[in-house]
Amino acid sequence: MDMYENPYMAFPGITAEEMALLQQGTAELDENQKKYFYMVYSGKRKNPQDILLVTLLGFIWIAGIQRFLVGQIGMGLLYFFTGGFCWIGTIVDLVNYKEIALEFNRKMAYESYHIAKFSVK
Incomplete structure (x- = not known):
C-alpha cells in the first residue's frame, strides 16, 4: 500500500480525526487486507463538502x-x-455537516474493517 505510506490523504475533505480513526483501525490488518479495506471504504465514504452542498440545496430545493x-x-x-x-434543522445541519459526515464515515470504516478482516486471508 504505497501512496507515500498514507493512501487516506487521497480522500477529498479528510479531517485529522478521520485520518487518525482510519490509521488506528487498520493498524492490525496486513497489506492485502489494508488494500481491500481502502477499496471498500473509498466506495462507501461521503465527502463532507458533498454533505454541505446538498444541505445548502435544502434551502432552495428539497430539504433533507x-x-x-x-x-x-x-x-x-x-x-x-x-x-x-x-429550515431550523437545515441550519443546524449546515453548522454540523462535518460531524454528520464523520459519523457516517465512522460507521462505514467499521463495516469496511470487518469486511476486509474476514474476506481477505
Whole structure:
C-alpha cells in the first residue's frame, strides 16, 4: 500500500480525526487486507463538502437530502415533509455537516474493517 505510506490523504475533505480513526483501525490488518479495506471504504465514504452542498440545496430545493445520503431515511422524510423543520434543522445541519459526515464515515470504516478482516486471508 504505497501512496507515500498514507493512501487516506487521497480522500477529498479528510479531517485529522478521520485520518487518525482510519490509521488506528487498520493498524492490525496486513497489506492485502489494508488494500481491500481502502477499496471498500473509498466506495462507501461521503465527502463532507458533498454533505454541505446538498444541505445548502435544502434551502432552495428539497430539504433533507443530506439525511438520505447518510442513510437516515426517517430523518430525511421528516425534513422533507416539514421543510427541514422550517429550515431550523437545515441550519443546524449546515453548522454540523462535518460531524454528520464523520459519523457516517465512522460507521462505514467499521463495516469496511470487518469486511476486509474476514474476506481477505
